[in-house]
Amino acid sequence: MEELLYLLPEDFHFIIPALWFIGYACKRTPFIPDWLIVWILLIIGVLAACNLYGWNIRSIAEGVIATGLAVFSHQIVKQTCNRVEKNIREGS
Template sequence: MLADYIHFMKDDFWFIVPALWFIGYACKRTPFIPDWLIVWILLCIGVLASCFFYGWSVRAIADGVIATGIAVFSHQIVKQTSARDQIE
């Protein structure tokens, strides 16, 4: 399923997904940042990074949103798969 989204984003922008994973991990470990705010922080950073590298355009904003979505989605796949025995 993740392979379906690969074609939506520019090839030279894939470095932002692991960077967002790292930033999300750091935010999760920061005690004064609530969990619900982490996704919004990642979205802002993803869009700002995309616009910084490609200029302010609708395509750059869309790439930032897609990169954030892929980072959050792939993190949840790993998290939910590793915790599947604990859920039931």
């Protein structure tokens, strides 16, 4: 995971946990469907990047990368925890 953070400047590293928190809040909101959460995070990630560094292609790309890293890292944690829980239930 640490290698993936080299894709972003250090100033963008705070966006990833912020997107995790926003995604968690969206997941707990009953009227937001799951498929829409990724799009909400993408829009917020790009807007945050562009507000930090101006509206240019690089900022947009870094917002997309930050969103991708947030979703990817969340899935790593989620899938790993689900695997461990599944093994415990199955007695493996």
